[in-house]
Amino acid sequence: MxxxxxxxxxxxxxxxxxxxxxxxxxxxxxxxxxxxxxxxxxxxxxxxxxxxxxxxxxxxxxxxxxxxxxxxxxxxxxxxxxxxxxxxxxxxxxxxxxxxxxxxxxxxxxxxxxxxxxxxxxxxxxxxxxxxxxxxxxxxxxxxxxxxxxxxxxxxxxxxxxxxxxxxxxxxxxxxxxxxLDFSNFNLSVEFSQRSDFIGYVGRLSEEKGIINFIESIPIILKQKPYLNILIIGDGDLKSNVDKYLSQNGLENNVKLVGWSFREDLPKYLNSLKLLVIPSYTEGLPNVMLEAMACGTPVLATGVGAIPDIINDEETGFIMENNSPECIAKNVFRAMKHPNLEHVVENSHSFVNDNFxxxxxxxxxxxxxxxxx
The missing domain is CATH 3.40.50.2000 (Glycogen Phosphorylase B;)
Known part of the structure; x- marks a missing residue:
């Protein structure tokens, strides 16, 4: 009541x-x-x-x-x-x-x-x-x-x-x-099997979010998956650092840096991804994690804040031990090669629809x- x-x-x-x-x-x-x-x-x-x-x-x-x-x-x-x-x-x-x-x-x-x-x-x-x-x-x-x-x-x-x-x-x-969540906006519009190999980061470009760790994992990831594309959505104090790193390491062809995205555009981006990475040092309960799950996008995240309340490893998403570049890369490979990845997608989608x-x-x-x- x-x-x-x-x-x-x-x-x-x-x-x-x-x-x-x-x-x-x-x-x-x-x-x-x-x-x-x-x-x-x-x-x-x-x-x-x-x-x-x-x-x-x-x-x-x-x-x-x-x-x-x-x-x-x-x-x-x-x-x-x-x-x-x-x-x-x-x-x-x-x-x-x-x-x-x-x-x-x-x-x-x-x-x-x-x-x-x-x-x-x-x-x-x-x-x-x-x-x-x-x-x-x-x-x-x-x-x-x-x-x-x-x-x-x-x-x-x-x-x-x-x-x-x-x-x-x-x-x-x-x-x-x-x-x-507004499920009329955040929903699965592109079937997971129809998506290209495209992973992403969505969030503030600041130290506590682990964005530098994420971009430093990209060269490691591309050594094994040279045709993988990466999407980065966000803005913040470290934007110039991100731009500089991508440029100095010749990553512009594989990485799309979008800047800030309006809420109405975010579901479109999330529906294009096969994996969303949340490499934060600290979190409360990130909205974008729930939004990705509603859009049928599996999430790989560090087990901080309330994230482990939502993500059960290999059941409703993936948890990594830490957010070092090497650990991020290793877990990106683990998640994308998971034999029951579409089952993980179904579980996570059902979880947020029932609870949020x-x-x-x-x-x-x-x-x-x-x-x-």
Missing amino acids: VIKRKSICVITFPPMKAGFTPLSNLIDILTSSSNEIYLITGNESYHHFAGNKHIHLYGIFHSKGNGSVNRIKNYICTHLKIAHLFLKIIRKVDVCIFFLGGEMQILSLIPAKLFKIKTVTIVSGVSIKYEKDILSKIVTKLCTVNFNLVDKIILYSPRLINEWNFEKYSNKILIAPRHF TYNKAVERYSEILHNIQ
């Missing part, structure tokens, strides 16, 4: 494009679990949600800036802007959810606590340890304060408690993936909101 709440405010730091789908999914779910939804976000995310009649939208603009001093100054200013917007609506809010960088919003969390508003942080991933500058150290401290003060912490899987060293917060942790519907997601979050009350 859906439990209606008076009002919920979702606060994010202005996310990258990769955050639009997770945030959209969360807003869609909460719309069925609340009478009023307030969303405080920024930059392109604000424009993405503009016109959504189901929410009250408040936006700010964040500029990253050049150099550590400007980055820190702009970062603090953005937090102040977000807190200012939140204070305008604070008396209308019963539950405040921090998401996509929201775990750093201490300037909004403190007044929420003072006004006795229930506070929740949804942790979708931990990538801060891959950043080395002073701002990242500040962010780490802010996250620690948030996790200590917030009423509840939502994780996508119980596996993440140990993996992310969250044992000390175990008394406030709730488990609930907010994932669901909109109704299932609404049920999970209705129970979460009930427990928060």
Whole structure:
């Protein structure tokens, strides 16, 4: 049964494009679990949600800036802007959810606590340890304060408690993936047997995603499979590194680098692949893994985050021991030569169709909101 709440405010730091789908999914779910939804976000995310009649939208603009001093100054200013917007609506809010960088919003969390508003942080991933500058150290401290003060912490899987060293917060942790798929968009449109030898990577081009490991595996893979084609979809801080490596190693003929893909185009790409590789160092529960499975594309991934909850090796996909280039190449060969690969495809397709519907997601979050009350 859906439990209606008076009002919920979702606060994010202005996310990258990769955050639009997770945030959209969360807003869609909460719309069925609340009478009023307030969303405080920024930059392109604000424009993405503009016109959504189901929410009250408040936006700010964040500029990253050049150099550590400007980055820190702009970062603090953005937090102040977000807190200012939140204070305008604070008396209308019963539950405040921090998401996509929201775990750093201490300037909004403190007044929420003072006004006795229930506070929740949804942790979708931990990538801060891959950043080395002073701002990242500040962010780490802010996250620690948030996790200590917030009423509840939502994780996508119980596996993440140990993996992310969250044992000390175990008394406030709730488990609930907010994932669901639009099966009218993500579906099998090209039979697996009709696809060419084409493997791919879809995701942010950043260190924690293992993209450098993946591109360094390509020469090893091509030594054994010289006619294999590789698709890379994504954008991020390491894009120039990826471009440079592909150019220096003469890989342009085998590798297609697409850049960012709109959601409506992604099913077409996924339906062209015989294998999607997710070589991440850390993950929550990657949307693209579920989307690939819905499109009948087997997934090869490192066993991090909630991935092993979904992928049972050689049953619903493939798990690799680590994400070294050599290990990636070895497991690409293993997956593509698997004698029952089409059976793996059928299993994974059935799994996501059974477990990641909109109704299932609404049920999970209705129970979460009930427990928060």
